[in-house]
Structure formats: C-alpha cells, structure tokens
Amino acid sequence: MQIQNISHSNMPDPIRDVKPAAAKSEADVNLTVTDQADIGSGTPAPEIDFSKAADVVLSSKRTDVKIKWSFENSRDFSMPPAVSPDGSHIFACDGYNVFCIDKSGHKSWEKPLDSWTCSKPVVGPDSSYVVWDKGNQLRLFDKDGNEKWKTENEKPWHSSPIFGKDGTVYVNNDDRHLYAIDPKDGSVKWKTKLEFKGSPRPVECSDGSIAMVDDQDQVYKIKDGKILWDKKMPGRVNGPISVGKDDSVYVTNEDGNLYALNPDGSEKWTYTAGTPLRKPPVEAPDGTLYLPTFTGNSLVALNPDGTKKWEYGFEGFAHAEPVLDKNGNIYIGSNDKNFYALNPDGSLKWKHQFSVMIDEPAVVGADGAVYVALLDKKVHCFMTVKEQLAELSKENENSGGSGKPGGIKVEEERVIIGGVELPRKKNS
Secondary structure: OOOOOHHOOOOOEEEEEEOOOOOOOOOOOEEOOOHHHHHOOOOOOOEEOOHHHHHHHHHHOOOOOOEEEEEEEOOOOOOOOOOOOOOEEEEEEOOOOEEOOOOOOOOOEEOOOOOOOOOOOEOOOOEEEEEOOOOOOEEEOOOOOOEEEEEEEOOOOOOOOOOOOOOOEEEEEEEEEEEEOOOOOEEEEEEEOOOOOEOOOOEEEEOOEEEEOOOOEEEEEOOOOEEEEEEEOOOOOOOOEEEEOOEEEEEEEEEEEEEEEEOOEEEEEEEEOOOOOOOEEEOOOOEEEEEEEEOEEEEEEEEEOOOOEEEEEEOEEOOOOOOOOOOOOEEEOOOOOOEEOOOOOHHHHHHHHOOOOOOOEEEEEEOOEEEEEOOEEEEEEEEOHHHHHHHHHHHHHHOOOOOOOOEEEEOOOOOEEOOEEEEEOOOO
C-alpha cells in the first residue's frame, strides 16, 4: 500500500510502503513500515494530510465500519437526511414530521407538518431548513426549530426546493413556474413561466443561474427570472439533472444515455450506458463523473471527456445518487441492502449491510461523518475516519503501544506510526 500519494508531490517520501502485518485479526493493528533506515537517518517525515493518512491506515484494516449511533423513529425515513454546513445539526423527515438530531444522535427538536410531504430535506447556508407542506405551503425553520415564515401558493409545489448560495429558495410549482423565494420573509423575488411543469429539483450553477428540466424533457437555464436557453432532450428524462464545476449540464434518460451539455446548451458529448439511467452523475474535484446505472447494477466512473474510467458492480439496483467526501471517497447504497464506500480508483474501501434496501443518497458532514436515513425507521451515523483510527489506536495500545515497529497511535490530529509522527499538513 503506497503512502506517497498523500504527501506533497514535490517532496521525497521516506515512508514508501505500509503493509498489514501477517496477523489477520482485526485487533492486531501493527503495520510493517519499510525504509526504517531512511526514517532514522534524520530525514524529516513528509507532511501528511491527517484524514488521508488515516484513510491509508484504515484501508489496510477495515472491511466494514461501525455504526456510531442510530436515531430511531416510529415511521420509516423514505427521504435522505440533510446536514448543516458546520455539521452540528442533522435533519430528517419521515413525511409527517421534521426532526433535528445532534451529533451524538439525540433529538434536538421535532416539528409536526400539517400534512404528508415528499419534499426532501434541504438546509441553507445559515443552517435554516425548508420543506413544502400541505401541497401548497412552503415553510422555513431556523436551526433551533423556530418557524421563520410560511408561504402559500394557489397550486401545489412540484419539486423539492433548493437553497442558492445567497440563501434564495428555488422551487417548481404546478402552475408551470419556477419560483425564487426570499429567505428573509418568504416573499416571491421572481417567477419564470415554463412550457410544462418543472418536475425534478432545480440546481444552481456557479454564476447563480438555475438549470432544471420540466416533465416533458425540456432543459432550461434561467437567471434572474429570464430564460437564457432551453433545449428539448431526446428520450424520457426521468430524474434530476446535475451541473459540473465548469457549469456543464448533465442529463440522463431512460434510453440509457448521459448527455453532457456545454454551459450555453450546445452538445458536448454523449455516453451510452445501455441501461436506463434515472440519476445524474456526481462530479469529483478532478472532473471524474460517477454515474449510477440503476438496472445496470453498477457505478460507472467517467473521464471529463465522457470515456469510461472504471465500473464497480453491485448485486442489486444502483438507484441512489453517490456522494463524495473531501478525500474523494465515494459512498453509495444499493438495493442489495449494502452501503458501499469506494476509493477514487474504484476499489472497495468497505461495505456495510443493512436489513433494508437503500434507495436514497447519504450525506457527508463537515467532519467526514456519513449519514443515511432508511426504511428501517432509523437515521444511521457511521464512525468518522478519525474515530475509526482512534479506535485502532486504542486496540493497538492494548497490544503493545505505538513504540514498536509499525505500531499506530492517534493523539488529537497527530498520526504516529512506529514511533514516528507524521506532521499534519497545514491548510492553505
């Protein structure tokens, strides 16, 4: 297992190979560190990003990750959770109630809704939470559960809302308009008439424009209430769209094609999966696109030009959208009841089996905690990388400590391997 990919690219790496010890027991966490002469020669250890160093150590020892806590409800959670920007508040909705859960898994507050909703939880820049209720109501709560405003429309809302970077709420309505709602008081900033009803959720581009698709397969780019362009897509678009860091628009359809559009709406490239596609790809910082293939039972990684990089197969449908953490690790659930963590190269990091299928995406908090809300009436929180490594450190202390060759230890943000501390890379 190579560590050089987590050090500065322009630095020599004296810790070049970390391998699991011969023992197979998970409790035995000793590692064999090669090039001990280099380490003892006074050559400074490379600066290592803590979370990536932890990932390397854990990848050699974990095939599953423990659940840190589970919040149990009387009803199923059929929608994904949401988390505040600072990671301190986790929000979940069972269709009838909105819950706020703290980082230890305890309920902070609960708010009943006036009627059932299928609006997915959405959290804004200030940790406020918006949901549509009673069909035509839009309600916004602050992070403490206080209702800031409630607004009603003549016709029902038709998509889950989203927050823009400035806090503006965007949501489609059955009256064939896209609405921009002021987060301060719930008033309408502007609305744009569409040819047909806007169906899946809209998405914001880097310039503040909104990309969306209506229920007749027409894709729009809208800014400040004005339609910049619209494009009729071939085949049936049966899901939301996504936008890349360069504002490329990605559209999937039931014919098994992923269409990449340039920011001006012109065609960029097409990838044919050969199986119906119902979820858009998620883009990594390096431009890699991760595309769930639904009935193809796989996750496909594409290069920025649309060529296939790799494919990972599941035992069931890949219906949920993948999510990424800051290290580029990929998290996705499947109808085979497994929740998968994949490395950026497509290899399996770990998987955890639940008792129910996983049809909705997970969410990753600011501290790297991964949350899933499932039809088992629970919101689950996995242990973070730091917590996993601390657990291994404790196990290691019980079997001899970090001073012997390859022993590992965690102290706050410090990683110690074989008695050698790997300095934490300072954030730029």
